[in-house]
Amino acid sequence: MSYQVLARKWRPQNFEEIIGQETVSLTLQNAIRSGRIAHAFLFSGVRGVGKTTTARVLAKALNCETGSTANPCSNCVSCQEISASNSLDVQEIDAASNTGVDNIRDLRENARYATARDRFKIFIIDEVHMLSNAAFNALLKILEEPPEHVKFILATTERHRIPVTIISRCQEFNFKPIPFTAILELLQKICRKEELEISDYSLRAVVSAAEGSMRDAQSLLDQITAMSGTKVLDDDVRALLGVVDDELISAMIDILLRRDMKALLQRFQEPINAGVDPQNLCRRMIRYIRNLLVCKVAGWDDHLLQLPDTDREILLKQAKELTEPDLIRFYDVLSQTQNELRWHANPYLHLEMTFMKLIELARLPTLERVIERLESGSVRAKTEEIPSAKIQELFEKPSKEAVPEETSEESKPASEGSLHSQLIAAVQKESIPLSVSLQQARATNASEGKLVIVFPNSEKFHAQLVQSEENQTRLADLCYKLTGSRLQIEVQLEASGTEDSPPEDPMEDPKVKAFIERFPGKVIVERKPEE
Numbered sequence: 001m002s003y004q005v006l007a008r009k010w011r012p013q014n015f016e017e018i019i020g021q022e023t024v025s026l027t028l029q030n031a032i033r034s035g036r037i038a039h040a041f042l043f044s045g046v047r048g049v050g051k052t053t054t055a056r057v058l059a060k061a062l063n064c065e066t067g068s069t070a071n072p073c074s075n076c077v078s079c080q081e082i083s084a085s086n087s088l089d090v091q092e093i094d095a096a097s098n099t100g101v102d103n104i105r106d107l108r109e110n111a112r113y114a115t116a117r118d119r120f121k122i123f124i125i126d127e128v129h130m131l132s133n134a135a136f137n138a139l140l141k142i143l144e145e146p147p148e149h150v151k152f153i154l155a156t157t158e159r160h161r162i163p164v165t166i167i168s169r170c171q172e173f174n175f176k177p178i179p180f181t182a183i184l185e186l187l188q189k190i191c192r193k194e195e196l197e198i199s200d201y202s203l204r205a206v207v208s209a210a211e212g213s214m215r216d217a218q219s220l221l222d223q224i225t226a227m228s229g230t231k232v233l234d235d236d237v238r239a240l241l242g243v244v245d246d247e248l249i250s251a252m253i254d255i256l257l258r259r260d261m262k263a264l265l266q267r268f269q270e271p272i273n274a275g276v277d278p279q280n281l282c283r284r285m286i287r288y289i290r291n292l293l294v295c296k297v298a299g300w301d302d303h304l305l306q307l308p309d310t311d312r313e314i315l316l317k318q319a320k321e322l323t324e325p326d327l328i329r330f331y332d333v334l335s336q337t338q339n340e341l342r343w344h345a346n347p348y349l350h351l352e353m354t355f356m357k358l359i360e361l362a363r364l365p366t367l368e369r370v371i372e373r374l375e376s377g378s379v380r381a382k383t384e385e386i387p388s389a390k391i392q393e394l395f396e397k398p399s400k401e402a403v404p405e406e407t408s409e410e411s412k413p414a415s416e417g418s419l420h421s422q423l424i425a426a427v428q429k430e431s432i433p434l435s436v437s438l439q440q441a442r443a444t445n446a447s448e449g450k451l452v453i454v455f456p457n458s459e460k461f462h463a464q465l466v467q468s469e470e471n472q473t474r475l476a477d478l479c480y481k482l483t484g485s486r487l488q489i490e491v492q493l494e495a496s497g498t499e500d501s502p503p504e505d506p507m508e509d510p511k512v513k514a515f516i517e518r519f520p521g522k523v524i525v526e527r528k529p530e531e
Contacts (some may be wrong), residue, residue, distance in 0.1 A: 006218040010190055012053055013074045013083065015061075019186055019214065020178030021050050027173070028054070029070035032061055037068070038171035040143050040152040042128075044159040045175025048213030051155040052092075054175075055124045056082055058153060059090045063118035078118050089118040093125045101134035108142050111150045120151050128154040129161035136163050143169045177212025187217060196225060198232040205243045208287075242277045244284040250314055252355070253288065257321050259359050268352055278347040282338045282354075286331065293327040295319035329361045420444050426478045434471050437462035442494060451479060451487040457494050467491040 012018045015025040024043075031037055041058070043051040060083070062068050065076035072079050081087035093107070107123060115121045131139065143152060143166065154170060156162060184207050191198055206224065210217035220241065228236045237243060248270060255264045271281050294304050296319040300312050307315075337354040341347045423444075428435035440462045443454040455463040465471065472489045479487045 006190060006194075006222050007215045010186075010218065012050070012057065013060075014072055015057055015070065018050050018054055018057065020182045021054065021175055024054060024173045024175065028058055028061075032068055032070045035068075037062070037151075039146050039150070040170040041154065042159075042162070042167060042170035042172045043153065043155045043175060044172065045157070046177055046213065047157055048210075048215030048217075049175045049178055050214065051175050052124070052126055054173075055153040055155060056090075059087075059120075059122045059124065059151075062120050062122065062151065063087075063089065068119065087118070088116040089120065090122045090124065093123060094127065095125050095130040096127045099130050099132050099135060101132065101138050104131070104135045104138040108138065111142060111147060115149055119149075121149055122151045122153065124153045124155070126155045127157065128166075129156045129158045133163075136166060140165055140169070178214050179212075180207055183207045183210060183212075183214055183217050186214070187221060190218070190221070194225075194230075196221075196230050196232065198224075199234055202232055202234050202237040205237050205241055209241050209243070238274075242275070242280050244271060244276055244281050246288075246311065249284055249288045250318070252285070253292070253318050256355075256358055257318065261356060261359055264355055264359065265352070268355060272348055278351045279338060279341050282334055282341060282351055286334045286338065289327055289330045289334065291315060292319045292322060293324065293331070296322065296324055296327060326361070330358055333357060333361065422482055423475070423478060426482065427475070430474060430478075431471070433465065434474065437465045441466075446487060449485075449488055450490050451475070452490045452492060454492045454494060460493065463491050463493055 015029055018025050041055075043055060045051055057072065060072035060074065060079045061070060063078045063082065064072040065078055066073055074080070074083065078087065078089075082090050085092060091110075093103075111121065111123070113121075140163075142150075146152065152170075154162075154166075159167075184203060187203050187206065190196075191203070202224070206217055206220045209220055224232055224237055224240055227240055238245070248267070252264065252267055255267060291305055291307065292315060294301065295315050298304060300316060305315075333354060337351060341350060344350045424435050424438050427438060438453070440455060440459045441453050442456050443452075445452045445454075453463075453466060455466075466475070466489075475489050476487060479485070479489075
């Protein structure tokens with residue numbers, strides 16, 4: 001006999017063998033015992049959690065030769081044919097390859113005829129969400145008023161794609177992901193029966209990779225044994241599944257706690273060199289952060305953590321050094337990164353930068369600490385250390401004449417380090433027009449609680465822009481952030497005079513001179529003819 005994969009060989013044959021869906025099994029069994037059997041069922045849930053298997057068991061229970069029973073015998077001809085998928089009265093239809101309205105019309109025509117042998121004619125439509133709108137409309141009528149001998153069992157992984165008119169005519173059951181421990185216990189049983197030597201670490205890695213899917217877990221175990229044989233090595237499991245070692249994750253968390261960026265970069269090279277999938281590494285880090293949060297909130301709880309006792313000391317120690325807000329921030333950043341990795345051109349680089357960001361997040365004070373410092377006045381005391389005279393000195397904008405004529409490209413004007421330049425830079429992040437207007441100011445002086453901004457008489461437009469109430473408030477807030485003092489903003493215009501009047505010779509105009517210095521060229525003056 002040819003080899004049969006574990007997922008088929010260990011497929012449940014009755015309700016008691018279905019793992020992780022006890023509520024669904026109990027409801028269906030009670031419905032059969034009481035004779036309250038619906039004409040249509042909708043099974044929804046993620047892949048590999050038992051939807052099609054439960055549909056087959058339900059079909060066996062309805063058509064078993066011993067009568068409609070909650071415990072099918074699995075020995076009669078009807079049960080065996082259903083298990084082998086060759087029963088004339090139980091038809092499994094793949095909606096992904098039978099999406100058209102003609103396929104559903106054939107189904108409706110077939111449903112009109114009596115059964116060949118069994119009690120009910122049962123149609124199991126897998127991935128029903130793949131049907132077209134016309135096909136759903138054709139299915140709607142027979143679902144509403146089916147013949148007494150017909151039962152429908154619809155299965156889907158995407159319930160939201162099914163019309164509500166179809167859902168409302170079915171008895172719906174939601175299949176949940178199978179618990180970690182339930183999958184682990186069954187895999188341990190399978191390994192004993194199949195005489196496979198595999199460590200608890202490798203089995204747990206398989207279960208984690210399956211993410212609640214029993215079929216995925218059994219398929220992965222099949223793949224591992226095909227590579228390693230009956231004696232499975234941990235290194236083979238790591239290589240095949242791209243498993244991230246727990247010690248690596250723990251070490252990276254320790255580095256985050258030490259805030260050592262260099263060590264983090266060096267340690268991050270290990271999974272890169274090993275060819276670990278960056279999404280897998282990110283998922284593993286998210287899971288580890290979740291476990292740390294559980295330890296922080298509830299302590300070591302075997303039911304919540306599902307981890308070996310050897311990890312207890314390390315997790316509790318790390319959780320003690322992190323706050324709950326820290327862990328929540330880590331989780332949010334990593335979750336966002338996980339969604340972005342699938343589209344990023346360089347996922348390793350993106351994940352590396354995310355880990356660098358986590359180090360910076362660990363340095364942020366808690367909101368409670370910030371409020372405490374504000375209430376105690378420690379922040380205010382620190383920011384008010386700058387005296388008024390020093391504020392005036394820092395805000396003074398050096399004149400252009402103070403800058404040496406021969407200035408190398410590497411050197412900087414004196415004004416670039418002043419608070420005037422810092423204010424313009426801060427304004428530029430919020431309002432480019434306001435920053436442009438500030439750059440037209442002739443002088444900026446701070447005295448007696450005022451910040452006086454002086455504009456040439458020719459720059460009235462920029463002066464009016466700065467003088468608006470909105471911009472005055474914005475400048476006052478930014479000054480407070482820079483100096484710790486709340487300054488009143490006052491805008492002034494220089495008195496009209498010869499300084500503002502353009503000279504007869506354009507080459508003597510300071511603005512023209514500054515332009516020529518930056519963009520060397522020849523000035524051509526076009527004069528209007530005298531009237």
